[in-house]
Amino acid sequence: MEKINKGGRPKKEPSSTRSLRLTVRIWNKVYKVSKDFRSVNEYFLSLVEDDLIKRKELKKSERRSP
Numbered sequence: 001m002e003k004i005n006k007g008g009r010p011k012k013e014p015s016s017t018r019s020l021r022l023t024v025r026i027w028n029k030v031y032k033v034s035k036d037f038r039s040v041n042e043y044f045l046s047l048v049e050d051d052l053i054k055r056k057e058l059k060k061s062e063r064r065s066p
Contacts, residue, residue, distance in 0.1 A: 012064075013064070020044075030044075045064060049063050049064065
């Protein structure tokens with residue numbers, strides 16, 4: 001069984017908390033298109049991973065999001 005962190009979630013990979021300032025108009029659009037994902041964070045993660053794979057900075061096997 002994976003180790004559980006203090007938040008009660010399985011610990012997979014270290015992460016750091018960052019913030020992103022978006023206009024309300026852009027945020028609402030992001031929120032709307034992210035409905036196919038578990039969360040807005042998962043949506044952002046998939047966008048970043050797609051771009052890193054395209055730039056050959058990340059292998060598909062290293063991808064975290066589905």
